[in-house]
Amino acid sequence: MAKKTNEVWAAGGVVWRPGVSGSAETDGVEIAVVHRPKYDDWTLPKGKAEPGETLIDTAVREIAEETGQHVVLGRHLDDVHYDLGGARKHVRYWSARAIDGAFVAGSEVDDLHWLSVDRAREALSYPLDRTILEEFVRLPADLHTFLLVRHAKAGRRSTYKGDDRLRPLDKLGRAQAAALVPLLLAFGAGRIHSADRVRCEQTLEPLRDRLGVELHAEPDLSEETYRTNPAAAQHRILRLAADTTSTLAVCSQGKVIPPLMEWWADRDSISLPKASNRKGSVWVxxxxxxxxxxxxHIAGPLPAT
Known part of the structure; x- marks a missing residue:
C-alpha cells in the first residue's frame, strides 16, 4: 500500500509597488522577486503556515520575513499544487501592495530585485510562479477593496427571549469577532459600517476599538429592510463601495449577503466562487x-483545525 501523502499549506503573494517614474524598469508597477541561496532560484515570496495561523496570517508574515515589506493584501490570485519530498504542497497567493519597509538579506533570502512585469517573468525560475504573475496582470494592480462581513455567531434566534434586534454574540461569536481584526486589517480596513443589529455591531466592535474610529449604522442592510425593499440595500452598497478614500468593512446578515452578492455579480458580469455564507465569513x-x-470568499476568521 502506498504511503499517504502529507498535506502542506503555504501562502505568499505578488508583492508590487507603483513603478518609479522615468525608470526603464517600469511598465506601471514593479514586482518583488527574491533569491533563495539554498536552491539558487528566483521566486515569489512565500512560506509554510505555522500552527495556529490562517493562510492570510501566513502570507503577511512570510512576505515581511522574506522582503522586509509591510503589505496590504488585495484579491486572491490562485492556489498552486505540487509534490515535494513525499508531501503534497499547496500555496495560496494574493496580490500584495508594498506600503513600507526595507529588505535585509538573510540565510533563507539573500537578495531581492524590484522588476518590471516583463523582467520578473523572465527572472522567475518556475512556471507555476509565472502562472501566478499572469493572473496578477489580468486585472489592474491598484484595485479598490471592499469588505463585506457576515456577523459572527450569536446563538439561535428561536431560543433568544426578547427583541431579536438586540441579540448579542455568544462565546464563539466573540472569538470570531476578535479574530476578524487581523484578517480585516490585512486587507487594509480603515472604516466600519454595520447593519443596525447588535450582533452585527458587536462583530466589528473589536476592529472599531483597534482603529479608534466610529461605527456607522446602516439600516438598509438589515434583513427586515432587505425583505421589503432590496433595492434600498442595492443602492446603499453601491454608494458605500464608490467611496475609495479608504477600505471599508461592512457587516450585514445571512439573508442579505447572498442575494445581494448575486445581484451585484450579475450587474457587473462576474462569476462568484462557491461560498458557505457561514457566520463570521468575509467577502473580499x-x-x-x-x-x-x-x-x-473567506469562510471564517479562525484557523482551520
Missing part, C-alpha cells in the same frame, strides 16, 4: 472604476 471584493471585477 475588488472594484475598478466603480465596477466589481473580482470577488473572493
Amino acid at each position: 471584493l475588488s472594484l475598478y472604476d466603480g465596477r466589481l471585477v473580482a470577488a473572493d
Whole structure:
C-alpha cells in the first residue's frame, strides 16, 4: 500500500509597488522577486503556515520575513499544487501592495530585485510562479477593496427571549469577532459600517476599538429592510463601495449577503466562487472604476483545525 501523502499549506503573494517614474524598469508597477541561496532560484515570496495561523496570517508574515515589506493584501490570485519530498504542497497567493519597509538579506533570502512585469517573468525560475504573475496582470494592480462581513455567531434566534434586534454574540461569536481584526486589517480596513443589529455591531466592535474610529449604522442592510425593499440595500452598497478614500468593512446578515452578492455579480458580469455564507465569513471584493471585477470568499476568521 502506498504511503499517504502529507498535506502542506503555504501562502505568499505578488508583492508590487507603483513603478518609479522615468525608470526603464517600469511598465506601471514593479514586482518583488527574491533569491533563495539554498536552491539558487528566483521566486515569489512565500512560506509554510505555522500552527495556529490562517493562510492570510501566513502570507503577511512570510512576505515581511522574506522582503522586509509591510503589505496590504488585495484579491486572491490562485492556489498552486505540487509534490515535494513525499508531501503534497499547496500555496495560496494574493496580490500584495508594498506600503513600507526595507529588505535585509538573510540565510533563507539573500537578495531581492524590484522588476518590471516583463523582467520578473523572465527572472522567475518556475512556471507555476509565472502562472501566478499572469493572473496578477489580468486585472489592474491598484484595485479598490471592499469588505463585506457576515456577523459572527450569536446563538439561535428561536431560543433568544426578547427583541431579536438586540441579540448579542455568544462565546464563539466573540472569538470570531476578535479574530476578524487581523484578517480585516490585512486587507487594509480603515472604516466600519454595520447593519443596525447588535450582533452585527458587536462583530466589528473589536476592529472599531483597534482603529479608534466610529461605527456607522446602516439600516438598509438589515434583513427586515432587505425583505421589503432590496433595492434600498442595492443602492446603499453601491454608494458605500464608490467611496475609495479608504477600505471599508461592512457587516450585514445571512439573508442579505447572498442575494445581494448575486445581484451585484450579475450587474457587473462576474462569476462568484462557491461560498458557505457561514457566520463570521468575509467577502473580499475588488472594484475598478466603480465596477466589481473580482470577488473572493473567506469562510471564517479562525484557523482551520
